[in-house]
Amino acid sequence: MKSLNSRPYLYFFAPLLIIILLYFYAERWLRATLLYLSSAAWARRLMTSFAPAWYVASRFVAGETIADAMRVTGQLNQRGMLATLDFLGESVTDPIEAGAARDEILDLLDAIYRHRVGAGVSLKLSQLGVKIDPQLALDNMRCILRQAARRRQFVRMDMEESTLVDTTLEIFRALNEDYGFENTGVVIQSYLYRSEVDVQNLIAKGASVRLCKGAYMEPPEIAYPDKKDTDANFVRLMEMLLGPQARETGVRAAIATHDETMIDATTTFAQQTDLPRDAFELQMLFGVRRELQERLVSRGYKVRIYVPYGTAWYPYLMRRLAERPANLWFFISNFFRR
Numbered sequence: 001m002k003s004l005n006s007r008p009y010l011y012f013f014a015p016l017l018i019i020i021l022l023y024f025y026a027e028r029w030l031r032a033t034l035l036y037l038s039s040a041a042w043a044r045r046l047m048t049s050f051a052p053a054w055y056v057a058s059r060f061v062a063g064e065t066i067a068d069a070m071r072v073t074g075q076l077n078q079r080g081m082l083a084t085l086d087f088l089g090e091s092v093t094d095p096i097e098a099g100a101a102r103d104e105i106l107d108l109l110d111a112i113y114r115h116r117v118g119a120g121v122s123l124k125l126s127q128l129g130v131k132i133d134p135q136l137a138l139d140n141m142r143c144i145l146r147q148a149a150r151r152r153q154f155v156r157m158d159m160e161e162s163t164l165v166d167t168t169l170e171i172f173r174a175l176n177e178d179y180g181f182e183n184t185g186v187v188i189q190s191y192l193y194r195s196e197v198d199v200q201n202l203i204a205k206g207a208s209v210r211l212c213k214g215a216y217m218e219p220p221e222i223a224y225p226d227k228k229d230t231d232a233n234f235v236r237l238m239e240m241l242l243g244p245q246a247r248e249t250g251v252r253a254a255i256a257t258h259d260e261t262m263i264d265a266t267t268t269f270a271q272q273t274d275l276p277r278d279a280f281e282l283q284m285l286f287g288v289r290r291e292l293q294e295r296l297v298s299r300g301y302k303v304r305i306y307v308p309y310g311t312a313w314y315p316y317l318m319r320r321l322a323e324r325p326a327n328l329w330f331f332i333s334n335f336f337r338r
């Protein structure tokens with residue numbers, strides 16, 4: 001009887017123990033392990049069946065429903081921040097699931113409009129079926145943008161793993177032909193070698209671009225393996241997105257990072273080139289560096305918080321743990337406190 005009861009704990013602690021050992025051995029390996037676990041179905045089943053995992057996820061997630069997202073957005077707006085709301089979900093394999101995600105996002109746009117909160121929407125093309133058929137994702141996006149355009153709401157497509165970059169940019173181009181650049185934007189990841197060319201093309205079109213470092217596991221053939229190179233490229237791309245050519249074409253740039261060195265580089269560049277503080281956005285994730293968010297608002301910067309909600313929180317949580325393995329201690333201490 002005793003051994004039966006302890007088995008789930010054994011299953012749970014085995015991967016955890018491996019992770020802790022890796023933490024001491026090599027942070028890069030740990031990061032890779034967490035990113036591998038983020039897409040492993042067996043690990044998702046294991047983690048989501050343990051209630052304490054949700055308590056950790058809830059540090060980064062507003063809740064499960066649109067009502068939770070509205071409540072958190074109202075609080076952020078009161079603190080002088082905007083939000084971009086993300087209905088959690090990705091890599092769907094069934095067109096019915098993709099349709100359900102589209103309908104939820106339409107309801108979300110409707111709720112944002114009715115509650116009159118300061119928020120846009122972020123979504124992933126893989127939750128709209130791009131891995132099943134890119135045309136399905138494009139059709140779902142058209143449906144979402146038709147509603148968004150009527151009420152002048154903004155929808156951004158997150159950037160996912162590198163195999164989806166070309167398709168995402170193609171879908172973005174197709175949508176721009178129908179709806180222009182007013183209601184939709186895309187994301188560029190500074191860890192990819194190709195991003196400088198992509199940014200150049202997006203600047204030429206006057207697109208709305210969020211710049212981030214990138215959160216997926218990518219091979220050295222296509223992405224900088226060293227953080228210092230990703231950071232240097234981030235600064236290079238930020239200067240392009242806030243630079244004279246981008247201003248001329250009407251680019252709307254969002255610089256998404258919690259890295260104070262990157263934020264300082266951004267605010268210094270803006271100051272040195274006479275770019276007003278509200279001419280670009282600084283974006284951060286819900287639950288990360290809250291004091292920094294407050295500080296930037298008090299200095300007059302436009303700050304937008306990425307707020308996820310929904311029940312499909314597992315891969316999102318694992319990517320947040322991979323970004324900062326120290327969050328694992330928070331995870332473990334919560335486990336024992338429960």
Ligand SMILES: Cc1cc2nc3c(=O)[nH]c(=O)nc-3n(C[C@H](O)[C@H](O)[C@H](O)COP(=O)(O)OP(=O)(O)OC[C@H]3O[C@@H](n4cnc5c(N)ncnc54)[C@H](O)[C@@H]3O)c2cc1C
Nearest residue numbers: 158159212213214215256257258259283284285306320323
């Ligand atoms: C608004 C927004 C949207 C994003 N959209 C995308 C996207 O579409 N595609 C994509 O691939 N990636 C996206 N990301 C994730 C991004 O690529 C990075 O993985 C993530 O932001 C961590 O990198 P960093 O720039 O904060 O710098 P890092 O160098 O990773 O971190 C700098 C410091 O920030 C703090 N920090 C960073 N992450 C965490 C965390 N999880 N928990 C606690 N502290 C932390 C730590 O103090 C750390 O030392 C997005 C990030 C943001 C903020």
